[in-house]
Amino acid sequence: MRLLLAPMEGLLDFVLRDVLTRVGGADRCVSEFIRITGSLLPDKVYLRAMPELRNGSRTLAGVPVRAQLLGSDPASMADNAANLARLGPEGIDLNFGCPAKVVNRHGGGASLLQDPEQIARVVAAVRKAVPAQVPVSAKMRLGFNDRLKMIECARAMQDGGACEIVVHARTKLDGYRPPAYWEEIPRLREAVSVPVVANGEIWTVQDALRCREISGCDDLMLGRGIVADPGLALAIRAAVAQGGDAGAATLGWQELVPQVQRFWQMVCEDLEPRQRAGRLKQWLNLMRRRFPEAEAAYQEVRTQTEQRVVSAWVAALPQRDWSKG
Numbered sequence: 006m007r008l009l010l011a012p013m014e015g016l017l018d019f020v021l022r023d024v025l026t027r028v029g030g031a032d033r034c035v036s037e038f039i040r041i042t043g044s045l046l047p048d049k050v051y052l053r054a055m056p057e058l059r060n061g062s063r064t065l066a067g068v069p070v071r072a073q074l075l076g077s078d079p080a081s082m083a084d085n086a087a088n089l090a091r092l093g094p095e096g097i098d099l100n101f102g103c104p105a106k107v108v109n110r111h112g113g114g115a116s117l118l119q120d121p122e123q124i125a126r127v128v129a130a131v132r133k134a135v136p137a138q139v140p141v142s143a144k145m146r147l148g149f150n151d152r153l154k155m156i157e158c159a160r161a162m163q164d165g166g167a168c169e170i171v172v173h174a175r176t177k178l179d180g181y182r183p184p185a186y187w188e189e190i191p192r193l194r195e196a197v198s199v200p201v202v203a204n205g206e207i208w209t210v211q212d213a214l215r216c217r218e219i220s221g222c223d224d225l226m227l228g229r230g231i232v233a234d235p236g237l238a239l240a241i242r243a244a245v246a247q248g249g250d251a252g253a254a255t256l257g258w259q260e261l262v263p264q265v266q267r268f269w270q271m272v273c274e275d276l277e278p279r280q281r282a283g284r285l286k287q288w289l290n291l292m293r294r295r296f297p298e299a300e301a302a303y304q305e306v307r308t309q310t311e312q313r314v315v316s317a318w319v320a321a322l323p324q325r326d327w328s329k330g
C-alpha cells in the first residue's frame with residue numbers, strides 16, 4: 006500500500022509537507038501547482054512552489070516530492086517540463102482536476118476532462134520532453150459536469166504515457182461536497198493497466214479501509230484528512246498491518262504539540278511576516294475537526310496577529326493544561 010499526500014494549493018506547502026512527512030506514514034508528496042500559460046518560466050518559479058528541489062526533490066524528512074504542472078497547451082507544457090526536469094524533480098504530476106474558474110476559463114485543470122484528446126496530447130508532450138527515468142503521473146476528477154468521459158479521460162492519460170492516475174472521486178460540478186464516489190473507481194481501474202490511486206473524503210482510518218474496499222485500490226491519496234489528523238497515515242498503516250482493525254490509534258494532541266512548534270518555527274523562518282499567523286490559524290482550524298485541544302488553541306490564537314505574541318503562546322503550549330479546555 007502506498008499513501009500519498011494530496012497537492013493542496015495554499016495549504017500543503019513545503020512547511021506543512023515537512024511537518025507531515027516528519028510525523029510519518031506518507032510515501033510521496035506533490036508540490037503546489039505551477040501554472041503554465043505559455044512562457045518559459047524562470048527557475049525561481051519552480052523553486053518557490055517546490056523548495057524541495059534544492060534538497061534532491063525530498064522533504065527535509067526525506068520523502069520524495071513530485072512537481073505539479075497545470076496547463077493545457079502541449080508545447081508550452083513540454084518546454085516547461087523539460088526546463089523543470091533539469092532541476093531534478095522526483096517526477097512530474099499533471100493536474101486535470103482543478104475546479105478554479107480562472108484556470109478552467111483558460112482551458113486548464115478540470116476543464117480538460119471535457120476533451121480527452123487534448124489530455125492525451127498534453128500528457129504525451131510532457132512524457133516526450135522529460136528523461137525516461139522521470140515518472141509522469143496525472144490526477145483527475147470523475148469528470149467536469151458529469152462522468153460520461155471518465156473512462157476516455159483515464160485512457161487518454163495512460164495512452165499519453167502517464168504511469169499512474171490519481172482519481173479524486175468527484176466531478177468538478179460536485180466541488181468538495183461529500184460524498185466522494187469511491188464506487189465509480191473500479192470501472193475506471195478496469196479500463197486502464199496503470200496503477201490507480203483513490204482520493205477524496207478520507208478523514209479516518211475507517212474511511213481509508215472502506216475506500217480501499219469499495220474502490221479496489223491498494224493506494225490512497227490523503228488530503229484534508231491528514232492535515233486535520235497528522236497521524237492518519239501511520240494509523241492507516243497500523244490498521245492494514247493488523248488485518249483491517251480500524252481501532253488503531255492515531256497520534257494524540259500531546260504528540261502533535263512539538264510538530265505545531267516546529268511548524269511555527271519554519272513559518273517564521275521561511276514565510277512573509279504577513280502570512281505567518283494566518284498559516285498557523287489555518288492549520289489549527291482544520292485540526293479542530295479531530296482534536297478538542299485544537300479547538301481551544303484556535304479560539305485562543307484566533308484574534309492574534311502579532312508574531313511576538315503568537316511565538317510566546319506557541320512556546321508555552323507544552324505547559325498548557327488542556328483538561329481545562
Ligand SMILES: Cc1cc2nc3c(=O)[nH]c(=O)nc-3n(C[C@H](O)[C@H](O)[C@H](O)COP(=O)(O)O)c2cc1C
Binds near residue numbers: 144173228
Ligand atoms: C485548499 C485545497 C487546494 C487544492 N489544490 C489542489 C491542487 O493544486 N492540485 C490538485 O490536483 N488538487 C488540489 N486540491 C484537491 C486535493 O488534492 C484533493 O483531491 C481533494 O481535497 C480531495 O481529497 P480530500 O477529501 O482528502 O481532501 C486541493 C484541495 C484543497 C482543499
